[in-house]
Every structure is written in structure tokens, then in C-alpha cells.
Amino acid sequence: SAVISQKPSRDICQRGTSLTIQCQVDSQVTMMFWYRQQPGQSLTLIATANQGSEATYESGFVIDKFPISRPNLTFSTLTVSNMSPEDSSIYLCSVAEGINQPQHFGDGTRLSIL
Amino acid sequence: AQKVTQAQTEISVVEKEDVTLDCVYETRDTTYYLFWYKQPPSGELVFLIRRNSFDEQNEISGRYSWNFQKSTSSFNFTITASQVVDSAVYFCANGGSQGNLIFGKGTKLSVKP
Numbered sequence: 025s026a027v028i029s030q031k032p033s034r035d036i037c038q039r040g041t042s043l044t045i046q047c048q049v050d051s052q053v054t055m056m057f058w059y060r061q062q063p064g065q066s067l068t069l070i071a072t073a074n075q076g077s078e079a080t081y082e083s084g085f086v087i088d089k090f091p092i093s094r095p096n097l098t099f100s101t102l103t104v105s106n107m108s109p110e111d112s113s114i115y116l117c118s119v120a121e122g123i124n125q126p127q128h129f130g131d132g133t134r135l136s137i138l
Numbered sequence: 139a140q141k142v143t144q145a146q147t148e149i150s151v152v153e154k155e156d157v158t159l160d161c162v163y164e165t166r167d168t169t170y171y172l173f174w175y176k177q178p179p180s181g182e183l184v185f186l187i188r189r190n191s192f193d194e195q196n197e198i199s200g201r202y203s204w205n206f207q208k209s210t211s212s213f214n215f216t217i218t219a220s221q222v223v224d225s226a227v228y229f230c231a232n233g234g235s236q237g238n239l240i241f242g243k244g245t246k247l248s249v250k251p
Contacts, residue, residue, distance in 0.1 A: 057237075067229070072236060080236070118183075123236070124170075125188075126173065127185070
């Protein structure tokens with residue numbers, strides 16, 4: 025399966041700032057997703073990153089708060105904007121070769137907001 | 139709407155015991171996919187299995203086995219002769235029509251020596 029590199033692995037940020045998380049894959053993939061996992065909780069999909077077009081956001085997540093880019097088939101970024109303590113979570117990217125193919129996950133970014 | 143229920147929040151067993159993790163799903167799709175993932179304490183998510191709705195055969199992989207029953211909308215996961223290394227949170231998930239995964243809340247399995 026693809027090797028997925030996610031950066032940074034962790035960060036501590038100040039309230040009101042923004043952080044961009046990068047997801048790099050070692051091969052071209054059809055689908056890329058961004059999930060959030062709050063402490064001790066399950067995973068919730070934020071959005072599907074679409075190559076060359078705007079991401080598709082799930083209910084409860086908006087582009088102004090979580091802008092996503094996907095300039096090509098191997099790279100995507102997620103920005104967490106104007107952060108508050110409630111944004112403290114693990115953010116994970118995943119990739120898949122197609123719809124309902126197994127998704128493989130990066131190691132995640134552990135984000136803490138003070 | 140799709141939904142995945144993992145009623146067992148935490149399970150604790152002693153090494154070598156067998157353990158079954160339950161998963162019940164809801165979907166209106168006639169074609170759908172079910173998945174199991176493992177998240178050990180180190181945090182990475184590990185894909186274990188994918189099953190489509192047309193294949194109800196049970197599957198066995200080493201000490202792991204899966205029982206898919208459409209009649210009860212269940213996709214249960216059994217670990218035989220559990221080991222300490224099996225300690226993790228296990229997630230069941232349903233594949234959505236857009237390729238996204240709907241995850242259950244997870245079952246935390248602790249295997250004690």
C-alpha cells in the first residue's frame with residue numbers, strides 16, 4: 025500500500041492562529057480524505073479532497089474554518105483556521121485507490137491549542 | 139442515513155481467551171462495504187478487512203475471523219487465543235456512496251498477560 029507522510033506529527037498552537045497540515049503520498053491515488061479524531065473518540069470525516077477543485081465538506085465543517093487544497097494526485101493540505109481549544113484533536117489524512125477501496129491512513133497530526 | 143454501532147465500549151480479557159467484537163450497521167444502500175480497522179496505543183490506524191454486501195462468506199486470517207450476517211446487519215470480529223499485542227481500539231466502518239467511511243465509536247480491547 026501507499027506510504028503516507030503527514031507533517032507536522034504534533035504541534036502546540038496559540039488560540040486564534042492557523043496551522044497547515046501536509047499529507048504527501050509516495051504514489052498517485054484517486055481519493056484523499058481528511059478526518060478528525062477528538063481525544064478518546066471515533067473518527068469523523070471533515071472533507072474529501074478533490075484534485076484540482078474545491079473539497080467536498082461534511083455537515084458541520086466549512087471551508088472557511090478548514091480550507092483544503094489538493095493540487096495533484098499525491099499531495100493535500102488541511103488548514104485549521106482561527107483555532108480554539110475545541111480544535112484540539114488528531115487530524116488524519118487517508119488515501120484510497122477508489123470508492124470503497126480500503127483507506128490507508130497517515131500517522132496523524134496531534135494538535136493542541138492553548 | 140448510514141450508521142455503525144459498536145455497543146461494547148471496552149472489553150478486558152486474559153491472554154489466550156477468545157473474544158468477539160460486535161458491529162451492527164444501518165444502511166439503505168443495496169451495495170455497501172464494511173471494514174474493520176485496528177488502532178494500537180501508538181495511534182496509527184491499520185486496515186484489517188473489507189467485505190462487500192454480496193459476499194456473506196465468513197473469513198479467517200490466522201487468529202482473526204469475521205462473521206458477516208445480512209439478516210442481522212452484523213459484521214462481528216473474533217480474535218482466537220488473544221495476545222497482549224492485540225490490545226487496541228478496534229473500529230468497524232461502513233463505506234459511504236462517496237467513498238467516505240462512517241466509523242463506529244470503537245471497542246477498546248485490553249488483553250492482560
